[in-house]
Amino acid sequence: MISLSAVLVAFTTEMKQEDRLSILPKIILHHILSRLPEKDAARTSVLSKAWADTWFTFPILSISDNKFTGWFPLSIDDVKRKRKKFIDYVTRTLSRFCDQGLAIKECKIILNRFELHYMSKHVDLWLKSASGSGVEVVELCLPCGPNYIEEGHGKCYVLPTGVIEAKSLTKVVLKGGIRVDQAFMNQSIKFFSLRVLSLWIVLLEDEHAIEHLISCCPFIEHITLKHCSVLSPGGGVKLMKSLSMHGLPKLKTVDVHGIQEVYIDVPSLEYLYYCHDVLNAPYKIHFDSCRNLKGLDLFSLEGNTITDKWFLELFSKFPFLERLKFVKCTMSETINISSVQLKVLELSGCHNMKEVNIDAPNLLSCEYIIDTQHLEPIISFVRSSSKLKVDVQIYIDYLDLGNLKEFLQNIKPENVLTSLSLFIFELTEDEFNPAVFQVSSPPPSVKHLHLHTFPKKETLYSSLLSILLSSCCFATISMRMHPCFCSREFIEFFYETLMRRKDDCFCSSSDTNCWWHGLKNLKVAHSMKIDENVDFKTLLESSSISSTPDISFRLEF
Known part of the structure; x- marks a missing residue:
């Protein structure tokens, strides 16, 4: 490239x-x-x-006040001076397009540093200028402001009605403390050009404002709604509670966060992303009529348990489903996933599972992300493709590393695991007895280990290496040389220990030899590229000044 x-x-x-x-x-x-x-x-x-x-x-304008202020604190006089400079620059730029009759395809305005009550009238003019220049994409990003939920509309920017009425608009993205006034809901105009609507932390007049707005977009294809709020009748602000979508023959993607009840009757829908994440509140999501669904991502469904029966019904309802993703969802203890169509599966931080049986012969990618409290499940791939890549990420306490081998042995068949990523948290104890981790049976094979973080105490290096090398047999091992990830001292220790091989291995007193005895050669690479003419010390020096300091060890048997 x-x-x-x-x-x-x-x-x-x-x-x-x-x-x-x-x-x-x-x-x-x-x-x-x-x-x-x-x-x-x-x-x-x-x-x-x-x-x-x-x-x-x-014709693509991206305007941000950060470019004028930077991220460091400013004095009051500096803020005033830079605010005026910023306003003059944006006004002059937009005037140039208007005066010369030039089209503006995209207009993105990001305000982070200047207080909104000084900027709102200028933002009004900028948006109206862009709308008059045939703008197709409008993106407005504003800070929520302090106490946004409590103080509500007092901290919000009221979007001018004329902006969203622009007939040329194909995409509207609104983020932050923005209020969509009731005036929008009274319009009879159909937004025939609008294809993408994305609202983040936007304040609405009432619960049905979004539904009315969407109904005026017959050709809408993508809708994103994240943590939008509505004005309460008695004053104040509350999160939007319910959403209903129907019709919309062109709609392909819906991404909803923070709405408790969602009803979708859109047969054309292909991708649905739903995140509940409302504390101590039940949720309902109904999308049974979306028979053409290809992808389903569910986040933070921790109230109701997703059962084995739910999975059985899922694939019969949605015969074209190719992608499934679950993040922080409560599952039943045994899950059976059976689908000829499924190609991508991700399970991340899901609770209660003890056994997962996956019968998906066309599955290409399976990602399993867990923490140290959930090293229990037996994961079996009943039928699998030769192209299947299984990636496991584990966030684990050092004290629980002794369970790593048993967990990996519970992934069946043994040769299916492609990569293992470890994030190892610091210890409170100082020592471990390496004898605990002596080899009693051949460890499972893993193609690649990526060691993201590790204990910083040098007294633990030996036992850490003993645990890792007795838990798995790796083809490649990679680390990122950085004080927050893997230090140079650990990488040097790792290399020197591997080079000694069977002279001083961790199974020297065991009846069963570890795979270390079969290690014939060790090659070191920087960012997965091997240079036969550069030795380890030189490579380490070059990595210390590299912007991507990945060190990889390739083991040959």
């Missing part, structure tokens, strides 16, 4: 020779800029007058 810097160098080289790029149609030059990050796109303006003009007419 060509780096962005290489692209810019190529631009410069071309221009020094024949400047052939500059004579391309502006629509093509704009397309080139749209494929670059904003910072790199802006840098092209210094290449030539043609490229400067291309940048100044680039």
Whole structure:
């Protein structure tokens, strides 16, 4: 893949020779800029007058006050000065587009540092200017403000009615302390162009405002609603409690967070993401009519138990379901997942499970994320594809590492596990007796181990290595050299210990030899690239100054 810097160098080289790029149609030059990050796109303006003009007419505007203030605290005078500079810059930029009759395809405004009551009238003008220039995408991101839930609309920016009425709009994203007024609900206009609607922490006039707005978007394809609130009749603010969607023949994706009751009657729906996460409140979600569903992601369903019967009915209701994801959901002790169609499965932080049987012959990816309290389940792949990749991530206390081998042996068949990622929490105890972890049976094989974090005490290095190497047989082991992840001292200890191999291995007093005795060679790589001519010390030095300091060990038997 060509780096962005290489692209810019190529631009410069071309221009020094024949400047052939500059004579391309502006629509093509704009397309080139749209494929670059904003910072790199802006840098092209210094290449030539043609490229400067291309940048100044680039119809994708991303406006953020952070670029003017930075993240450090400012004095009152500095805030006033930079606020005026920011306002002048944005107003001048939008005026240039309006005065020259230039189209604005996308307008993104992010305000984090300047107080909203100073900015609201200017934001009104900016949004109206963009709407008058044929804007297709509007994204407005504002801070929620202090005590947003308690003080409600007093801290909110009221979105101008004319913005969402723009007939050219295909996508609207609103995040933060924004209020959608009742005026929107009284409009008879149909938003025929709107394809994407995304509302995050937005305040609405009443419980049915969203339903009314959505009903006016017959061609909507993607809807995201996250933690939206409504005004209470007696004053104050409460989270939106219920949502109903029906009709909407083009709707493909729904992403809902923080709404207790959701009813969806949309046969065209393909992807549903639902997160309950409302403390001490029951939830209801009904989507049985969405027969074309391909992907279902459920988060924080910790009230009602997801049972084995639920799974059995799920695949009969949704014959095209290819992707399933569960995060922090309460499951029954035994789960049977049987589907010919299923390709992607993720179980993360799910409680109560003791046995999971997966009969999915076309499954390509299975990700299982657990913590130290849930190292119990027996996971069996009854039928599986030769292309299946099983990835396990474990957040584990050092004291529980002794259970790692038993857990991995409970994944059947033994050769199905592709990668293991370990996040090991610090110890309160100082020592472990390596004899506890001596080899009594051949450990399971794992293609790759990624050690993310480890205990920092050097006195624990030996026992940690003993536990890991007696728990699994790895083809590759990778670590990130960083004080917060794996230190240089640990990586050096790891390498030197492996190089000694059977001269001083951890099973020397056991009747069963560990796999270490079969280790023939050890190769070290940086970011998974092997350089046969660079030794370990040199590689370690280069990794210490690298932006991606991954050290990998490849074990040959």
